[in-house]
Amino acid sequence: MKRIYYIIAIAIVVILLSAYLFTRFSFLKTKDPKPAVSKSESPLDLRPLIIEKLQELVKQGSDGLYNLSIQDLQPDILNSTLNITNATFITDSAALKKLDSLKKAPDDLFNFSFQHLRITGINIDDIVHRDRIDVDSIFITRPVIRVYHDPRPYNQRQRERDSSLTLYKKLQTGLKHMGIKNIAIEAGSLIHTNAAQDNRVQRFNDISLHIHDLLFDSTTEYDKSRFLFSKEVLLSCKNYLARTPDSLYLFKVASISVDAVRHTMTGRQVALLPRKNFEKKVKYMENRFKIQFPKVVFNNIDWWALINNESFTSENADLYDVHAENFVDRSKPLNPNMRQDNFPHQLLMRVPMNVNIAKLSVHNASIAYEEYEPEIARSAKVSFDNINGVLRNVTNISSSIQKNGFASFDGSSLFMHSVPLSAHFKFNLAKPKTGDFSVSMQMGTLNRTIVNSFAEPMGMFSFKSGELQHASGSAQGNNTSSTANMELLYKDLHITPLKRDKDDTTSLKKKTVTSFIANAFFIKDANPSKGEDVRRPTVTIQRDHYDGFFRFVWKSMLAGILKTIGVPQKYMKQS
Numbered sequence: 001m002k003r004i005y006y007i008i009a010i011a012i013v014v015i016l017l018s019a020y021l022f023t024r025f026s027f028l029k030t031k032d033p034k035p036a037v038s039k040s041e042s043p044l045d046l047r048p049l050i051i052e053k054l055q056e057l058v059k060q061g062s063d064g065l066y067n068l069s070i071q072d073l074q075p076d077i078l079n080s081t082l083n084i085t086n087a088t089f090i091t092d093s094a095a096l097k098k099l100d101s102l103k104k105a106p107d108d109l110f111n112f113s114f115q116h117l118r119i120t121g122i123n124i125d126d127i128v129h130r131d132r133i134d135v136d137s138i139f140i141t142r143p144v145i146r147v148y149h150d151p152r153p154y155n156q157r158q159r160e161r162d163s164s165l166t167l168y169k170k171l172q173t174g175l176k177h178m179g180i181k182n183i184a185i186e187a188g189s190l191i192h193t194n195a196a197q198d199n200r201v202q203r204f205n206d207i208s209l210h211i212h213d214l215l216f217d218s219t220t221e222y223d224k225s226r227f228l229f230s231k232e233v234l235l236s237c238k239n240y241l242a243r244t245p246d247s248l249y250l251f252k253v254a255s256i257s258v259d260a261v262r263h264t265m266t267g268r269q270v271a272l273l274p275r276k277n278f279e280k281k282v283k284y285m286e287n288r289f290k291i292q293f294p295k296v297v298f299n300n301i302d303w304w305a306l307i308n309n310e311s312f313t314s315e316n317a318d319l320y321d322v323h324a325e326n327f328v329d330r331s332k333p334l335n336p337n338m339r340q341d342n343f344p345h346q347l348l349m350r351v352p353m354n355v356n357i358a359k360l361s362v363h364n365a366s367i368a369y370e371e372y373e374p375e376i377a378r379s380a381k382v383s384f385d386n387i388n389g390v391l392r393n394v395t396n397i398s399s400s401i402q403k404n405g406f407a408s409f410d411g412s413s414l415f416m417h418s419v420p421l422s423a424h425f426k427f428n429l430a431k432p433k434t435g436d437f438s439v440s441m442q443m444g445t446l447n448r449t450i451v452n453s454f455a456e457p458m459g460m461f462s463f464k465s466g467e468l469q470h471a472s473g474s475a476q477g478n479n480t481s482s483t484a485n486m487e488l489l490y491k492d493l494h495i496t497p498l499k500r501d502k503d504d505t506t507s508l509k510k511k512t513v514t515s516f517i518a519n520a521f522f523i524k525d526a527n528p529s530k531g532e533d534v535r536r537p538t539v540t541i542q543r544d545h546y547d548g549f550f551r552f553v554w555k556s557m558l559a560g561i562l563k564t565i566g567v568p569q570k571y572m573k574q575s
Contacts, residue, residue: 047073063104064095080136081120088113103154108147115142121181132177143188143207150195168221168229176217183211183230190237197245206238227260227303234259248281249274249289265298265314284335285328287548293322293365298357311354311397322365322387326550331374334546340479343435343549345407345427349396356400360391362411369550380453384421387413395429405430416453420444431478439553440474466493466525475556482552483540486560491526493565524566537563 051070058068071086090111099105121136151159162170188207194200212232220229227233235258242251254269272291275281282288300315348355365387372379389411393404407427415421421443428436448463468490475484528534539559543552 047075050075058089063099065092065099065106065109066090067092079120080122081118082122083119084114084117086113086115087117100152103152105152107151107155107159108149110145110147112143112145114140114144116140131175133175134177134179135181137182137184138180139183140185141187143185145188145190147190147192148195149193166221168216168218171216178214178216180214181212183209183214185209200243200245202240202242204237204240208234208236210234222304224302224304227258230260232261243275247275248278260303263299263301263303265301267296269294270296279329282332284338285330285332285546286335288327288329290325290327291322292324293319295320311356313356314358316359316361317357318361318363319365320363322362322367324365324367325370326368327370327372328548329372331372338546340545341433341435343427343437343479345429345437346432346435348394348407349429349432351396354397355395356397357394358392360394362387362389362391364388365413382415383417384413384415385417387411389413389423393429401429415443415446416450419446419450435479436476437478437549438474438476441472441557443471445469446471462496464494464496466490466495471561473557473560475553477543477552477556479543481540481542482556483538484556484560485536485538486557486564487534487536488561488564489527489534493523493525495523495565524564527564535564539563 051073054070055068058066067090069088069090070084072084074083074085076082088111091109096105096109116139118139119135119137121134186208188209190204190207192202192204194202210233211228211230214228214230215226216229220226223229225231236255238255240251240253240256243249244251250271250273252269252271252273253267255267257266257268258264259266270293272289274288274290278288296317296319298312298314298317302311302313305311305313366383366385367387368381368383370379370381389409391407391409393400393407395401395407405428407429409423409425412420412422421441423439423441426438446468448466451468452462468488470489471487473484473486473488475482477483524535537560539556541556541559544555547555
């Protein structure tokens with residue numbers, strides 16, 4: 001119940017089984033639930049007795065854990081229909097306390113209600129005698145399901161046994177066969193509270209579900225052509241909202257829709273947004289992210305794996321118009337307990353759900369990275385626009401990693417809105433502890449105005465003159481170090497080292513002596529120099545424990561640039 005898609009699936013099945021509960025007495029643990037009345041009595045006269053018997057069966061069948069309330073029940077034998085109005089199914093707190101003391105309480109509690117349920121094509125006369133049900137249609141309006149998940153230590157062995165079971169086995173509970181031609185659920189809600197995660201709440205609102213040809217029995221237990229045991233399913237929910245476990249971010253989705261026939265899932269207006277009190281809750285230097293995109297589509301989803309194994313598998317996906325921002329406030333103190341295994345593939349391994357996406361295509365994305373530099377009380381920003389590329393083998397499943405141990409990204413973009421850039425990243429999924437990776441990049445012509453916009457606050461130097469004609473580089477590294485190779489072609493280069501202005505802390509001024517020494521004795525004003533081969537230096541740097549992945553890659557490339565130019569590192573802030 002920890003995973004979003006699994007929660008959706010379970011919620012739908014619970015709704016279906018709730019319909020079954022109200023119409024089939026054999027679902028509960030009882031030997032002979034048939035009402036003690038004559039068949040000759042009017043069905044309308046039987047209503048109080050049927051409701052009373054249902055309540056008794058719910059109480060007995062759940063060891064007293066649940067109470068059932070039904071405002072009205074209308075059986076129509078001639079038309080083979082059953083209508084139930086305003087029903088609730090709630091937990092008895094005293095019974096729960098007793099079961100817990102006996103170490104028999106379940107990990108999940110379900111409280112649910114619905115405004116109206118209508119079943120057609122049901123044989124009321126046979127309900128109490130069979131472990132099968134076949135009906136024409138079920139229509140439910142405004143169901144509300146509240147799930148409270150509290151994993152109890154004494155259920156650990158049962159959880160381990162259940163982990164290998166299919167969804168059919170988990171939900172069978174005496175029911176051998178259920179066939180329903182059509183199901184329609186409108187305006188449903190699911191609220192899931194996880195006690196194991198500080199009572200974190202997930203809400204699925206305005207759930208709509210339309211199902212055709214549901215068959216719940218042993219023949220469909222492994223049927224990959226079905227979703228939730230059904231041939232056709234259209235599922236949607238709106239305005240999903242959840243907070244991350246650390247409560248620093250809100251995750252929002254305007255709508256989620258599933259088309260089981262086409263094996264697709266679509267999310268619209270998806271956003272990961274920092275909470276308003278982010279700065280107050282963060283004591284140490286922390287990356288603050290803001291990610292938004294209007295549409296993501298997962299294609300060729302393996303429903304069987306999703307429902308039975310709690311793994312999300314998609315052959316290909318498309319991500320459109322992503323806008324991502326990453327901000328770091330370097331005035332914050334450093335976190336002494338910060339984890340070093342925070343590279344992208346290491347974070348993937350910590351995702352609580354098994355994921356396997358063979359190909360993820362990125363369309364027209366943009367990324368901005370910004371740092372606040374306390375030494376000069378200014379921020380510096382670098383941006384990448386019009387990003388288009390393909391991310392392959394996004395997986396944290398060991399069996400998939402054994403087949404292909406690398407995730408990769410190949411793409412192109414515009415650096416600082418104008419400079420063509422292409423990049424290739426490769427992540428070693430088989431070595432998540434050491435974080436092994438490689439990267440290669442190629443960049444077009446850079447003018448000094450663009451370079452100075454980020455070189456001055458982030459590197460404490462500026463280009464007085466010169467043109468960077470071409471740059472390409474590669475790096476291989478891990479959690480602790482990186483070795484980079486750089487080829488930087490330029491001409492007419494003059495660099496000015498900078499320092500903070502004591503009279504104006506927001507300004508930088510020229511290091512006059514250092515500038516003279518650097519340009520006179522160290523700086524090589526062109527590559528290649530006249531009559532010489534192109535310089536392609538190799539440098540190795542150690543990772544600062546507090547550097548994130550992209551900052552670490554940037555510092556590796558910068559070290560190669562400095563060595564190419566000929567600037568001693570002691571004359572320049574390397575950041």
